[in-house]
Amino acid sequence: MDCIFCKIVRNEIPSVKVYEDDRVFAFLDINPLNDGHLLVIPKAHAENIHEITEADFVAVASATHKLAAAVKKALNPEGINLMQLNGKAANQVVPHLHVHIVPRWSGDGLTICKWELTAGDMERVTAIGEQIQQAME
Ligand code: 5GP
Numbered sequence: 108m109d110c111i112f113c114k115i116v117r118n119e120i121p122s123v124k125v126y127e128d129d130r131v132f133a134f135l136d137i138n139p140l141n142d143g144h145l146l147v148i149p150k151a152h153a154e155n156i157h158e159i160t161e162a163d164f165v166a167v168a169s170a171t172h173k174l175a176a177a178v179k180k181a182l183n184p185e186g187i188n189l190m191q192l193n194g195k196a197a198n199q200v201v202p203h204l205h206v207h208i209v210p211r212w213s214g215d216g217l218t219i220c221k222w223e224l225t226a227g228d229m230e231r232v233t234a235i236g237e238q239i240q241q242a243m244e
């Protein structure tokens with residue numbers, strides 16, 4: 108597969124690896140938002156949340172849980188953002204599913220996950236909730 112993250116898994120492109128198991132690979136982001144910015148990916152290529160198998164997503168989640176603990180132990184951040192973007196509209200750039208682990212310190216100047224809260228129209232919120240519940244059936 109001609110995908111930059113598949114090449115990293117195959118070690119055709121170098122990376123600073125921090126974790127690997129039979130399903131998952133994790134490495135430092137080359138453009139870190141903060142010290143310790145990690146990417147956790149499935150070894151099997153899947154572009155996004157709709158393509159990845161449930162088993163691989165569970166494996167990525169489990170590795171993310173372990174790695175967040177290691178980041179806390181190693182760097183003692185005051186917080187951690189987990190981010191996982193799907194599709195260009197959601198700002199996904201690399202088309203191989205990845206979870207970002209971004210250690211945070213107050214006053215670090217990052218603006219990720221900062222948005223204005225505005226009161227929702229509760230009729231619309233409720234109707235959309237019903238639509239999603241029906242789609243779960
Ligand atoms: P996205 O916007 O798709 O969620 O983020 C992709 C991330 O992959 C970016 O944070 C970018 O810095 C990182 N990235 C892109 N190419 C490489 C690479 O070759 N090596 C590493 N380590 N990270 C990369």
Ligand code: ZN
Nearest residue numbers: 110113152203
């Ligand atoms: Zn890939």
